[in-house]
Amino acid sequence: MRRRLAAFGVTASLVLSLILGLAGCGDPDQQMLSEGARSAREAVSGVRTAQLAAQSLLGGRIWAQPATVMVTDAEDALGQVATTFDARQPETDESRQTYDLYSEALANAADGVTDLRIAVRSGDLETVRQLVAQLDKTAEQLEQLGERAQ
Amino acid sequence: MAAEGRVLHAQLHLLDRQLIHERTGELLGKVDDVELDLDAGIPVLTALISGHERIPATQIVAIDSAIKILPGDLDLTKGDDWVEQHIIDKIPGAGDATE
Amino acid sequence: MKRLFAVTLGILTAIGGFVDIGDLVTNALVGARFGMRLAWVVVVGVIGICLYAEMSGRVVAVSGRPVFDLIRERLGRRTGLFALIASFLVTLLTLIAEIGGVALAFELASGVNYLLWMPLAAFAVWLVIWRVKFSHLEQVFGLLGLLLIVFAVALWKLGPDWGDLVQQATSPGPIGHETWATYAYYGIALFGAAMTPYEVFFFSSGGVEEKWDRRDLVTERSNVFIGFPLGGLLSLAIAGCAAVLYLPIGVQVETLGQVTLPAAVAFGKLGLAIVLLGVFAATFGAALETSLSCGYTIAQYFGWQWGKFVRPRQASRFHVVMIICLILSILVLMTAVDPVKVTEYSVVFAAMALPLTYLPILIIANDPDYMGEQKNGRVLNFFALVYLGLLLLASIAAIPLMIVTRAGR
């Protein structure tokens, strides 16, 4: 009985991973879209974190060092998301279009947070304020892109 | 009770049990094996083995959640002494109690 | 009066000592991704650690033998060695994560890269172990860890919709883009964070360090049954803060900065200072506990002299093991591996290794040869066996889920 249960567990997990694997490597267009959407959602996280840290700095709620660390961490994370996505190879025309769309949005977000990091480091609070407002739009755009696929 | 004496199961109660110095409470290793003399007229437990040392049954004082022994001339802490001389004693404060 | 003081101190220490880098990171991460929808796992985990710690504490108080001594005795040399290797590696991984956590807290406060703080943190851990009395280190860092209560106050200050939080807590299941697989994976991670094996190695060996006997059973039980659940409430507060601040805006927690930010949002610089001090105390205290546990497990398996109740030179192999573990931690962290990622893996591996040490303790807590009158009662055994089932389930499911979810992505 116990052995049968264990065997069931193993089979079930194998089947599950197979299904998930297949879902991932099916239609190249769909695959590009779902990877792009996932990257966009990860990017939202980075942008919103940087924004929150910068807002706290503006509001005098944290001192400069932790703000810098948090924005830098967010910048690193965004850079990684963008590079990982850019390394994908589009195989059809449609996936090429999806690729360009998401790649540009991710690069855009990464650049925005890099600008924010530079402003935070140099203590230029006026620029920080402007960039925080700008990043709102970036995040909203990424949120929409993130909802286009599971 | 059929037998007068205390009953022990050799593997359960002796094997892999902690050895303790009866006087100082020092921890002296684990029981790795048990020596039995099965050929004697009355077969008995003759010794406990820990590492390469043989602890004669006569040096066992008490068998409890740990086994208390009188180590006598046995060198059961060879490894600890080596580490002590070559490493730990070279660090300042090794012989002091903590504060 | 003195007794009451000891009990209170023990409870406070247990609350502060419960939360470590694993709880901080995992609870914030899960709160941000699932809201309070995994809160029930924290409750299940806290009850589990209460059962497990109470049994091993009782065994120590009655028999005077700490956990790994008994594990080898019941499992034998070979199976015992397997349990030792698994538990030791998990504890070492946790130590690496804790030292990384100390360094990250300093990085946040100072802006200086954590890689520079990390050797200092490891050296400080060693120095405290080498020089400071057991009861002092336990109390100081336990009490300082209480500062993490700031998370509970911050949650209240953030003014969440309490009804919404309760609604989340009572409707388990994944939301949004999450799947049942990631939900289950993080369930296991939370369980492992609450029931990390080193807590029990430390707790039971600490009982020997402080020379517990039968009369200390009251202290032991109140520490466990009051201290740990209150520590669990702290965990829930951390998850709650993340759920309020991060879930609505789609932030995923990946850094220690994100874990501490809610306190700053609620209370400003003072809040951040308190939370950073609390995080430092919790991770530094846990780094002490995990390095001691690395020494405890190995020394107790081989029967070597161990403990801080003797001078370092009398327990030389025990101290050498800890020094080696701290050096290994520095080397691993030098590779610039992300300490937060190490933490995420360590809690899952903790859940996997648990049954190996839980089962022998359950067996011994039932053995009249050791325990006499104090052996497990029927009710306790019922729950202990239910948890044995749960632990086995989590342990078996951990690896497949890790593969399927690609470690929770």
Next chain:
Amino acid sequence: MRLNELLGHRVLDRAGDDIGGVADVRLVQDGPLQPSMQAAFRVDGLIVVEKHATRLFGYERHVGPALLRWLVHRRLGAVLYLPWEDVAAVTDGTVQARSGREDLKPLEEMPRY
């Protein structure tokens, strides 16, 4: 002889049938008086387990939660007691008994302490 060597020896009954493996040795402290004025631990008999088992976790004494005990005993099969006077010879890997399987008492009938 060393205990680790003896554990796992196959036990053959009078007819030469395999009745199990040696799982433990029962000792009683009523042997000859030692110089330390304590009685020696006398080998009283062997605990024989029907199926292959390395560790009994002490459950051969019928202590512990019923569910765990049941699981362990299902794995072990019968737990029998072979008194030392019924042992004819201990050779390489086997213990030859003088009695038949049906003569062996279950261990649980032996006094525990």
